[in-house]
Amino acid sequence: MTDRDGFRVDMHVKVLDEKVVRRAKERGLDALVYAPHFMRLPEIRQRAEKFSDDELLVVPAREVFTGTWRNRKHVLAIGLDDPIPDFISLTAAMEEFDRQDAAVLIPHPEFLSVGVTEADIRVHADVIHAVETYNPKHWDRHNRRAKEIVKNTGKPAFGSSYAHLRGTIGEVWTAFGEDIETEDELVELLRAGNTTRVLHRTGRSHELRRRLEFSHLGYENSWKKIDRLVLSGMEATHPDHETYGGKFDDRSVY
Template sequence: MHVKTLDKRVVSRAKARGIDVLVYAPHFTRLPEIRRRAGRHSDDDLLVVPARELFTGNWQNRRHLLAVGLSDPVPDFISFEGALAEFESQGAALCVPHPSMLNVSLGRPEIRAYADHIDAIESYNAKSLPYTNKRAKTIAKEAGIPTFGSSYAHLRSTIGEAWTEFDTAIETEIDLVQALVNGVERRVVHQSGFGHRLRNLAEFAHLGFENSWGKADRLFFSGMEPTHPDHIAYAGRFDDVAVY
């Protein structure tokens, strides 16, 4: 339901693990580029669905939202409410990744307040530590919102470590959006054992890189992100909800 990396080796591993659909949502990449990559790696055996994990708010108080089924690009660093309005206007499914993880996720109060807008909550993330996944499952149960599981793979080796089995055929992007929005029955599954734990820890270690050097590189050396609301590609459409 959510991967960050995509190439021929990722596709090969997904197929070997029996995965039918990958939701591809890399950071700081505009939707047209995500769609192009997803289309290039989709075939009769594997559907790659383009999606966006948005950074709403500013760096100090950002909240991640996973949107599946967007028809038009939406930038990062806009207000939470602005993102919700855009998702609803485009008919996209709103999923909450890694709830209550550090300072990058929706917590219990926000999930309760916006429960009517949320279609699914991630209850198992292969990047998260066990207690974090246990808390996520509890939060979803308390809110009465359907769940999903994902590898959240930033590393190829994590592909297929966790997945979601829907009680319906998912053959197109629209099929997945409808399954999420309509709350179709599903089961969250993940690998277990020592190998799974090692891959989990490798992903968690990668999180440290993302929030140290990776963050510094973004902030100081990379210039304007292609998903910044001031980017020329958005033609000023999000000026009223931009936080930078």
């Protein structure tokens, strides 16, 4: 464990390869939580295991897109055993997370059209374990609002780089007071509310990374992506995909 601020976890990244691992180690991280868009849990687990080693733990997770594309609310779940698709109702997703005893985190609350609201957090308070208070894609007002939500709801805070670009890895981390060796240990600490501090880099370089990540939203919300991933119904995490065997037909929003 680092003697500066605890066991460092970048709690939400979208990219993972050799360069990401190298950068994470150079930035002094101890673990990454890997939750790419539109990838099923078995594949996420396989990639996380491939890139984990004695110096860096890579924990698999799912950021589930609940609701419709135009009114989607993202929820990050760690410790899932069974796959859960995107584009089901928020209530349905929460019920599945609870059934599986996952650690449930709220990334970028109330951010644009993709954030869970304070009211949602109150409704599902028994299932939610932490709320993000610092995200590089946020403007300062978004981070201030996120901290206000944490204060109002009494939920523990976490932070992440939310890196869609390799260069953002390690810009933000959540510090824990003890070493974490496995996914189960991280889930246990999160469910118990045992995060310590949210920390991030500062300076001109950090501000540039924040702007680059925000600019990346243009692709994230492009019509081409919407058409390919949502309207076709063929994406691996779409609830109509054959791999789910119709289990979520009554909870799908499409």
